[in-house]
Amino acid sequence: LAQRAGPPTPIQIAQFTADGKLQKPADLDSWIFLGTSLGMGYNPGSFNAAHPGQFQVVLMEPNAYRHFVKNRSYAPGSMFLLSFYDSDQQQRSINQNGFTQAELTNYEIHLLDPAKGQKRHAFYVFGAKDTQGNPLPAGNACVRCHVDHGAFDGTFAQFYPTLRPFIPKEALERAAQDHNIP
Numbered sequence: 607l608a609q610r611a612g613p614p615t616p617i618q619i620a621q622f623t624a625d626g627k628l629q630k631p632a633d634l635d636s637w638i639f640l641g642t643s644l645g646m647g648y649n650p651g652s653f654n655a656a657h658p659g660q661f662q663v664v665l666m667e668p669n670a671y672r673h674f675v676k677n678r679s680y681a682p683g684s685m686f687l688l689s690f691y692d693s694d695q696q697q698r699s700i701n702q703n704g705f706t707q708a709e710l711t712n713y714e715i716h717l718l719d720p721a722k723g724q725k726r727h728a729f730y731v732f733g734a735k736d737t738q739g740n741p742l743p744a745g746n747a748c749v750r751c752h753v754d755h756g757a758f759d760g761t762f763a764q765f766y767p768t769l770r771p772f773i774p775k776e777a778l779e780r781a782a783q784d785h786n787i788p
Contacts, residue, residue: 617670617681620717627738628715628730637665637687640766644693661691661707663767671768677773680759682720682723689713705713716752716761727752727760757781 621629631637645658667676670684694708717728727749730739744747747761757764757777764770764781 617673617683618667618685619683620685620715623738626741628741629716629768630718630732630737630739631667631685632688634665636668638668638671638688638768640666640768643765657692658705661693661705661709661712663691664690665689674769675772680718680761682718684718686714686761688716715739716748718760725749738763741747754782755781 618631618633621631621725623629638783642663646662665687667670667685670681673679674680678732680715680788690711691714692708692711693705695705713732713733715730715732717730718726719726725744729742729748731742732739735784751782752760756762757780758769761769763773
């Protein structure tokens with residue numbers, strides 16, 4: 607006998623305080639790893655190999671990720687976490703070269719909020735120990751950049767090896783041309 611699949615597991619719903627701050631999701635340690643970068647910058651020539659800047663680690667809420675893989679679209683309310691960690695060049699144990707991920711400095715959550723209509727991208731900024739994130743103002747530079755340069759639905763999926771296989775080839779090609787990526 608064929609078994610019926612149960613209803614899809616709902617994505618985690620963003621929880622807000624009365625004054626509009628996003629509450630830190632309790633289970634961030636179980637979110638799905640999408641990708642990481644070291645020393646990414648927004649200005650030409652800004653990378654310095656001796657001091658490469660911060661590690662940026664991107665995660666996605668697990669049920670939103672499963673929805674994306676199955677449907678090739680983001681579920682309303684999908685959340686992405688971007689965490690910033692200092693880079694550490696201290697020699698530890700056998701480490702003679704390179705950098706390790708040091709302490710968390712801050713993080714932000716990108717929420718695909720259906721309540722915001724076409725401008726459904728919202729960003730919330732947290733300090734390393736914060737349990738509530740402050741919203742960035744509507745129309746902020748983060749939203750504009752994501753919408754203008756993100757490969758897929760206002761996200762930088764072109765930088766996430768976990769999502770790239772599910773993004774239409776044409777979208778990845780447009781993003782590569784936009785960013786002069788070979």
